[in-house]
Every structure is written in C-alpha cells, then in structure tokens.
Amino acid sequence: MKNRTSKFIRFLASLKVAIVLLLLIGGYIVIGTVLPQHSAQAWYLERYPAMGKLILGLSLDTAYSSPVFIILLVLFSINLALCTILSLKGQVRQVKPTFFPRFKEEEYGFEGVDADKVRSYLKKHRYRVTEEDGVIRAAKHRYGVLGAAITHLGITILFLGGAIGTMSSSEEMITLLPGNQHRFEKQGFTLTLDDFHMTFEPNGAVKQYYSDVTVVDDDGTTLSEAMWVNKPFHHNGLGFYQANYGWTSHLKISDSESGEVVAEGLIRSGKTYFHQPNHLTIYLYGYYP
Template identity: 30%
Template sequence: MKNISQVLNWLSSLKIAILLLLLIAMSCAVGTLIPQQESDQFYYDNFDKNPFLGIINGNILLLLEFNHIYTSFWFLLLLSWLGLALAVCSLRRQLPILKSALSWIDYKSPRQIAKLSISQTIQTDSPSKNLEKLTLNLKKTGWNIRETDGRIAARQGVIGRLGPILIHLGMILLMIGATYGSLNGITIEKFLAPGRSIDLLNNNEEKGLTIKLEKFQIERDPQGRAEQYRSIVKIIEPDGYNEEKEISVNYPLRYKGLTLYQADWSLAAITIQIKNSPKLQIPLKAIPDLGEQVYGTIIPTKKDGNDPILLTVESELGPVKIYDSDGTILTALGRNKEAEVKDTLIKIINIIPSSGLLLKRDPGVPLVYTSFAIILLGGSLSIISTKKIWVLHEKEKSLIYIGGLSNRNLSGLSKELPKLVSFLVN
C-alpha cells in the first residue's frame, strides 16, 4: 500500500504535470512546423537534404512518427499520462478539499479562534443580543449560518472549491475528445469546378451526402491579389432533399457533424477555340517550376500533333501566355481575345477556377466543446474565494471572539470583518 501511495503521489505531483504540459506543447509546436499526414516520399524528399533541426532526416522523422504526431503512440501516451495525473490529483487532493469545505467545523474554545488568520476579541454587555444582530447581518449578506449553543459558524463561496475539479474534468474530456477525433475523424481535400460534385459514403459504405459546387468566386484587391474566396454549395441528401449554402474563408458550413471549409483555390480548365473548331475545354495543371500559382497545358498546332505550344495562366482573370516549344513567349491573350499563333487562330473563351474545399468529420467535437464549457465554468468558479467565520462568546467574561480564514483574498476578508464587528459594538 505504501508503494502504491508513493506512485500515486508521484503521478499527481505538480512538477510532473508541468513537465507533461511542456512536452505536449513542444510536440504540438513540432507538429505545426512539420507537415502532417503526407506520403513517406514527401518526407524523404524534403528532409533528407535539409534535416529538421539539422539532425532529423526523413528516416528518423518517420521512425519517431513525426509525420502523424497527434495520433502517434508516444503523444497519446503523454495525453493519457496527463489525464491520469489530473484524475489522481482530483481524487486525492481536490475532492478531500471540497469535502472539507462542505463539512462544518465547530470551534468551542477561544484559543482555536485566536489561531485563525484573522481574529478579534470584543467586550460587550449583551452578547446574546449582539450575536442575534450578527446572525441576521450574515444571512443578509449571503453567508450560510450554523448555530450551536451560542456559537456561530458561517461560510461563503464554498462552490469555488468545485472550480479546480471542473477544470481537471474539462481538461480530461478535452484530451479524450481531441484524441477520439484524431483517431476516428475523416479529412478530405477536394478541388471542384462549378457544376462538379463529390459523393460521400455513409457508415454502411453506401452513398450518403452529395456536395455540389454551384458557383465559385474569387474576390481580389486592386493589385489583383486574392482577398476572399466564396463558394455556393448545394448539399443533397440521398432522399433528394437539398439546400444551398455559401461558405468562405473563416466562415465554414456545419451540417450533421460535417464541417466544410473554404480552404484554397486553383484553376481547373481553360476554354479555347482553334480556328473554326467547337469550344474546347482543356484541363489545366499546376506548373510549380514556373511559379507558385502558375497553371498550364500543352496543345499541338498541327493536325499530326507536332509543333506544340504551352499555354500558361496565373489567375481566372488572365491573361493567357503562349510559349513556343523552346520557351520563347509568342503572345498573351485576355478572355474573349484571339490571335494567330504559328499560322493557327487561337481564341481564349474562358478560364475556369476551381474551389478548394476541405471536408472534416470530427466525432470528438461535441466532447471538445463540452470540455470548453466545463473549463470556463470551472475557471469562473475558481475565482470565487471560500471564506469561513467562527463566533463564540463567554458569558462569564462578556467577551465575543470572532475569527475567520479564506483560501484567497484574505485581505478582502480582513476588510469585511470590521464591518461585522461594528454591528457588535453598536
């Protein structure tokens, strides 16, 4: 039993809890710096040449599970350890403190009151009458009273002792909810052009919700930089019910446990016309070698597929730059503009942007939000100071002894006590 007690004391020690919090905070910082949930090849390509912190290459990074820190064994172990430490601390320390605060302590001798943090002795000719005044005054000011044979015990703010327990409970629920969401949540990132849709499967691997992009708009500043992205999406249920909603950056859509974020944008396709041909919609691909947000496609100018040209574009507003096979720029065309390129008439009809949508289903969100509410409530209650006052009198000496203590804001109680004493004097 002694060994078990020592282990529990060690688990619930403040030093261990602070160390665990520091380790978890450092792990979260590393998870922010290192991209998560990428392919193994991504980490080899990016960290073999430039190791993280100068020593952690791709192999070590994968071995330490830095590619999925928040679901790694060691991170979950840290969370479990901290949760256990908080639970043990609440059971072994906070609950006894709450139980002690709820129990009435009866001080029967002046010596006991004199040992309190604040104490006062008052000479009075009518102790019984003054005790009645004091009792009424304490009740009016919100104190809970218990009288025993001319002795008074009063307390206020006992509910504040519940605050630390609620904070511990909220933190444990927060870790459980976050862990459950990380292990069982689903994240899908998809680029959709207007008119396109994505089908989601339900738990039975059957078709569930359908998300269709109706309209996508990029708002730009006078310099042409993207400021805001807006998507009009239609949510379609399997039974045919549907509704349209607008989402934008920082204004996601929440629907039946699914959260839909406006995350990014790209260019999906370009519509062109070659001579008298029908309108051709040609997909665009990102060309990182030419720039961060440069999209392009290669098309031939001859019927036999020879003599190709490269079309590139950086925004849905254009212009479309046309390059020769040797990299020489031939011309630049805006929308609804045409030019003859290598004896071929090319007209730019339209540039179609696509909306980058991020879909998340996190089953741990209800627990996380509940934990936030509990932590806020516990923090608010922890501000409340628990105050206790004891009063007794000696008929033989016509003396009244009054004393009190408080777990915090002792100076406030010391200022409040003279007001109570003034009633006794008068």
C-alpha cells in the same frame, strides 16, 4: 509495496508531471502546426534527408493522431483525474456545513460588539450562521472549493473526447474548382461545387467566404446548400468545412516516350503529389499569376 504504490500515484498526480506533459503536448502542437501534415512519406524523406526517418518514426507527419500524442493526452488525463481524486476528500469535507478551520492562537475576539447586529449582518449577506458555545460561525459559497475538481473533470472529458474523436474519425482534403465534382463511394453521393464567392466590407476587407454546393444521392435525391466560415455542411455522416482558397494548378503527368497521360489532377501551392509507379514526388512551391 503499498507505500511504493502510494508514492508512485502521488508522483503521477503531481504538478511537476503535469507541467512536463503540458510542455510535451505543446511541443507536438507546435510541430503539427509548422510541419506539413498528411503528405506522402517519400516527400518527408526527400525534403528532410536528416530528419525524415525520425519524422515518420514518431508519426510527426500525422502529429495530432500519432500514438505518442494520444499517449500524452491519456497520461495528462490520468494526471488530472488522480489529482482530482486525491484532493476531493478534503474538498468534500470543506463543503460540509459543520466544517470550520480552527482559530489561530493570534486571533482575538471583539469586545463591545452587538452579537445581534453581527447575526443580522451575516444573514443579510446570505451567510449560513451557526452558533456553538457562544461562538458565532458563518460561511457561504462552500461549493466553490469544488471549482478545481470540476475544472479538472471538464479538461479530462475534453482531452478524452478529442482523443477518441481523433482515433475514430478520418479526414481528407479535397480541392475543387467551380463545376468540379467529387464522388464519395462509401457514403453513396456525389458532391459538386457550384460556385465560390466572397462578400466585402465598405472598406474593401473580406466579409465572408461562401461555397455553394450540391449533393446528389444514389437514389437521385438532390440537395443544394451554401456553406461559409463557421457554418459547415453535413451530409450522410460527413462534415464539410472550408479550409482554404486560392490558385489551383492543373497537374498532368505524361509518358515521355508514348505521350500518354498517366496521371492528371489538381494540386495546390505547398502540397505534394506522389506518383507511385515511377516513385516520383512532385511538390508545388507556388504559383504566381
């Protein structure tokens, strides 16, 4: 039983398992990039009739937060951790000052070499020199053998941190025109997009994208900030990032009999809106002014 457990642990820590897991993780990343994420379930069933149920069943519509993707990350973290633990004993042994590999039988000594000059040269180049039974041994940068373990540990922390962050965080995409507001009821404030503008290089290329926003808390406190690419805006535990810009269309759904407007809002190209009362899915392919 102990032997089987040991074999299973070594298999789980093997390079083959790591490669398979990396391929699967890479596949999920590709799917999450190609397949539109966080759309209504009805849209996937309509857009992909043959694969819609499979997409929803495997949570590919939320690929980066799906249980399968999280499990793959956890398994890869376990693989790295076990690989590090199994190799750490030998690496720690190599770090000790007393460790030196055995001389091979085909190695030869040097005749007529001044030992004092050898010692002086090695010490000058910061080798740690030891002598035993007339044999001079020198070593430096012993801790370099721990590089792989430190790298594995760092990758494991990144994966686990990403997985925990994905499971504990939430994400929402909002579309605003200058002057539009969005209410965050739970956090107790209202966000207004005051203006959006771009700056340009002398050759006409876009230099930067800017969004000027104002937040008003429930207690009346007002804060105005500008955010741009790689400079998000944070308020009351929420982070705001510029994700996209472009044309936004005004969507209005009216009752065909009474003419009453039953739904109204903004929709961007490539996005969907699912109207639950009538099981109506609207997808805006594009707008060409």
